[in-house]
Amino acid sequence: MNTTKRPAPSARAPKTNILGLEKNEYRGRPSTLCKGCGHDSISARIINAAWELGLDQTQVIKLSGIGCSSKTPAYFLGHSHGFNAVHGRMPSVATGALVANRTLTAIGVSGDGDTASIGIGQFxxxxxxxxxxxxxxxxxxxxxxxxxxxxxxxxxxxxxxxAGVNDLPPLDICIEALAANATFVARSFAGDAKQVETLLKAALSHRGIAVLDIISPCVTFNNHETSTKSYSWGKEHEIPLHDLDFIPSYEEIEIDDYDDEVEIQLHDGSWIVLKKLAEDHDPTDRLAAYRVLEEARREQKLLTGLFYVNEEQPDMLELLNLVDEPLVSLPTELLRPSRESLEEVMAAL
Structure with a gap:
């Protein structure tokens, strides 16, 4: 009788991204939100998107204001920087951080109260x-x-x-963003994991502001069937504007020219591939974006997808003509004007 033990099968090597990191490395702290909250689903999509894109977490800053949504940066990208600002002031803090260090990838998470109420001006x-x-x-x-x-x-x-009955008309986040000249405007539903993840990848590759209005049901206070922010309403009424796919720039590919698709090249060489379905929507046409959003609001439809993208407009850091080296790492002698130069300025006055 042969008593020699067979060698144990070798464990399958964990899957890693382009940086050699497992997905678990992109997680954060355990969530303290209500079980089933749509915000947790969004955090999971951010983790997936960041891992698949191979983001260096040490070069990511997470920003938020006040509210349930603003707690969520603690639940993803645990090795990145973070700042929890006061109510509605997240954009100001983001502006300061990016001017000081233009190399950072900035992810801001806000809520409809934090953005559309007290923070509407900063937005x-x-x-x-x-x-x-x-x-x-x-x-x-x-x-x-x-x-x-x-x-x-x-x-x-x-x-x-x-709360009783609401007697005021709602603000539409996407329409407000378009009116303020945002260069990337999209909407999705927390229950549509594939679309949320694809839009996040595209947003992370966009040059400029990328607004994602994600309907995220509150399971405690606003998940009844008559609410357009509930899971059941969203599942029943969601109408994707197009099928979305995202192809990272580090993959060498060739895309054939199909009659039913529109391809948009992003600044870093990445592509968003838009497959047209029932809606013949051109996401580079701002007026068309207004039209489909207004029609959807009037007809009480949850229209999701990429409404508008503009890759031609320079971002704020380009307009400021900042030097390539981040200001935070410049030595004092380069940041502080000399006595002679100050005297010249005063003499000119």
Whole structure:
């Protein structure tokens, strides 16, 4: 009888990305949000997108304001920098961080209250400056952190158990972004993992401001069937504008010219491939973006996808003519003007 033990099969090597990192390396702390919250689904998509793109977490800064959504940066990219600002002020902090260090990849997570109410002014000016920031709005129509009051995106006539009836029309995040000249405008639904992830990859490769309005149901205060921010309403009414795919620039590919697809090359050589379905939508046409958004709002449709992209407009850091070296790493003698140069300025006055 042969008693020799057979060697144990070798364990399968864990899957790694282009940096040689496993996906677990891109996770953050355990979530403290309500079980089933759409925000957790978005955090998972950010983890996947960042891992697949091979982002260097040490060169990523996560920013947020106040609200349930603004807690979520703790739940992804645990090795990156983070700053939790005061209510509605996330764009200001992002501006300062990016001017000081233009090499950072900035991901801002906000909510419909943090953006569309107290932060609407800062939101608008971040758009018009084309700040190089991925601006994610986790939109649930309520103030989930303070017991479910209506936010500025709540439906007209919506009724909640504790808040009564909303008698004000909602703000549309995407229309507001377009009006403020944002160069990348998209909407998705937290329950549509594939689309959210694809849009995140495209946004992370965009040169300038990239706004993602993601309908993210609040399972505690706003998940009833009549709400346009609920899971059931979203699943039933979501109408994808197009099928989306994202092809990273480090993959050598050749794309054939199909009649039913529109290809948009991003500044770093990456591509968004848009396959037209029922809607013949050109995402480079700003007026067309207004039209489809307004029609969807009027017809109570949850239209998702990439509404608008503009790769021609320079971002804020280009307009400031900043030097290539990040300001944060420049020595004092290069940052501080000499006595002679100051005297020349004063003499000129």
């Amino acid at each position: 608008k000016h971040a758009m018009r400056r084309n700040l190089p920031l991925v601006y994610i709005v986790e939109n649930n129509g309520v103030y989930g952190l303070t017991k479910g009051q209506f936010s500025a995106t709540a439906d007209l006539g919506q009724q909640l158990k504790y």
